[in-house]
Amino acid sequence: MIMKKIPLTVFASITLFLLNIVSLYGQDAQSANQTGHYPKQSWGFIGPLGTYDMASVQRGYMVYRKACASCHTIKYMRYADLQQTGLTLEQIDKLAAMDRMLDGKDAQGLDHYRAATVEDFLPPPYANDMIAKNANVGKLPLDLSRYAMTVGGQADYITAILLGYRKAPESFHFDQPGFYYNIYAAGHQIAMPPPLTKDGIKYTDGVSASIEQQARDVATFLSWTAHPHLVERHRIGIMIFIYGIFVAILIIFVKRKVWSNVK
Ligand code: HEC
Numbered sequence: 001m002i003m004k005k006i007p008l009t010v011f012a013s014i015t016l017f018l019l020n021i022v023s024l025y026g027q028d029a030q031s032a033n034q035t036g037h038y039p040k041q042s043w044g045f046i047g048p049l050g051t052y053d054m055a056s057v058q059r060g061y062m063v064y065r066k067a068c069a070s071c072h073t074i075k076y077m078r079y080a081d082l083q084q085t086g087l088t089l090e091q092i093d094k095l096a097a098m099d100r101m102l103d104g105k106d107a108q109g110l111d112h113y114r115a116a117t118v119e120d121f122l123p124p125p126y127a128n129d130m131i132a133k134n135a136n137v138g139k140l141p142l143d144l145s146r147y148a149m150t151v152g153g154q155a156d157y158i159t160a161i162l163l164g165y166r167k168a169p170e171s172f173h174f175d176q177p178g179f180y181y182n183i184y185a186a187g188h189q190i191a192m193p194p195p196l197t198k199d200g201i202k203y204t205d206g207v208s209a210s211i212e213q214q215a216r217d218v219a220t221f222l223s224w225t226a227h228p229h230l231v232e233r234h235r236i237g238i239m240i241f242i243y244g245i246f247v248a249i250l251i252i253f254v255k256r257k258v259w260s261n262v263k
Pocket of ligand 1: 063064067068069070071072136139140141142147158161162185186189190191192193195196218
């Protein structure tokens, strides 16, 4: 009888402990499931204790706005979401006011624009997908709201594709005119023109805006837009983990007490 009960409690404790570890690591397992051959980098937000470098997220937003927003939407993000990066509503209002929102028609029936406000979702660059495709040799610049969540779309890949443009070898055959040679793109060709330029942006926090830095910052920003609650989830995970250890200890303790008289 005792022999049967003891392994059961120990088994229960170990199971609880393992479940906790799974709950902590499980959400990052997908991030680690990357395909393709491109350089792996270290990111502060990967791993069970990961947090975002919010200065990098803020710089990444500036890169997105300057170098990506003319083609890609981030339609599920509101300007106000930037509060999570540590910006105040006044600062965000100033950023939003730099962008124009379509706001119905004017008296002549022409499109009327107004300045964006903190309440708005980020504006789309094209009126619809058809126009977007026509402007990009038939390829749709995808919405980047959740891109970094997709398998193969993680920060390493985003950085690689942004830095992977090279001069095409003489013998290389493009499937279609208007494509660009990129060593990390499928078939080594992509419809997106190289979006980042050296000195294309000046950071206000003194960080030097090399192409590599811009790529890292925008990849960090896109990871944040895809997982804005990551840090919160990690905090809850850790609390569950500590709670689990507590329960495991309690089970062992109760078991000892209950069976202490049984000889
Ligand atoms: C001139 C328009 C344009 C700009 C500017 C632009 N992109 Fe793109 N992007 C595209 C198009 C078009 C595609 C689809 C390419 C294809 O399917 O060949 C694309 C594809 C992508 C992809 C997916 C690549 C893949 O392998 O599927 C990512 C990631 C991406 N862009 C990120 C960015 C980021 C980040 C920026 C800003 C730094 C940016 N893009 C700027 C047009 C653009």
